Amino acid sequence: GGNSLAETIVAGMWVGGKVVEFLQGTNTVFNTGVIRDAHDKQVARIKALISGANGRESAYAVRNAMFDTIMQGAGIFRNGTDLAASVTKLQEILQRARKVGLRSNGLGANQELALALKIEGMVKLAQCVCYAALQRTESRGAHTREDYPERNDRDWLNRTLATWANASDDLPTLNYEPATKVFEIPPGERGYGGGKIIPMDNPPTATPKGAKA
Structure with a gap:
């Protein structure tokens, strides 16, 4: 949006x-060779999409399947059963994304090509959302687990880090990073959500502004 553009400038x-x-x-x-290598890889990808070397799946059909899966299983209100089903479905959709081919010739300004180049990454990102949400057995912010209504600061006051170690993987690797130890407002009841809070074993106290972790 406008604010982000101004901030970027x-x-x-x-x-x-x-x-x-x-x-x-x-x-x-x-080392301009690195730039040339990256350019050549993208050219090879585009040629493969145009020729249908990997298959003829429709990028639009894959996108729509991904969208439907996310909407059904990973809305603001979630549960383990629906999330698990979404993870399995997205694994199947990812395989389809790897077999996308163009219906057009790919030349000139081409929205189908633009989507085809992005679709595998989009499905992987959707899988990061669903798989991480399935593992996070608590409710926090916009992540509301109907089967785990408590906010669990004891076990889940951390950040989820999702990575794809190998290009051929169908699930991300999840790691967790402890939340910052600098709290101007320590974890606690915020007056919304309505669920019980499971506190940390040793909750931090407020840290003055400007303090370092």
């Missing part, structure tokens, strides 16, 4: 100046 101005400052007095050599 301002941040870009500061970052650009800092890059110049950082590089002063140094001899910098850029």
Whole structure:
């Protein structure tokens, strides 16, 4: 939106100046071969999509299947049964995404090509949402588990980190990062949600502004 665009312009101005400052007095050599390799990989992907080398699945059909799966299983109100079904369905959809081919010739401004290039990543991101939500057996913010209505600070006051170790994987690897130890407002009742809160074993106290973790 407009705010993000304005923020990007301002941040870009500061970052650009800092890059110049950082590089002063140094001899910098850029390996353009890396750029060429990345370019060549994208050209090969586009050619494969045009030729149907990987299959002729419709990018639009795959996108619609992904959308329906997310809507059915991973809305704001969720439960383990529906999330598990969505994870399984998205594994199947991911295989379809890897077999997408163009119905058009791919030349010029082409929305089908743009979607085809993104669709596998989109399905992977959807799977990150569903798989992480299935593992997170609590309710927190917009993640409301009907089968786990409590907010569980004891076990789940952390950040989910989802990665795809191998391009051929059909599920992400999940790791967890502890929440920051700097709290201007410690974890506690916020007056909404209505569910019970399972507190941390050793809850932190408020930390003054400007303090470092």
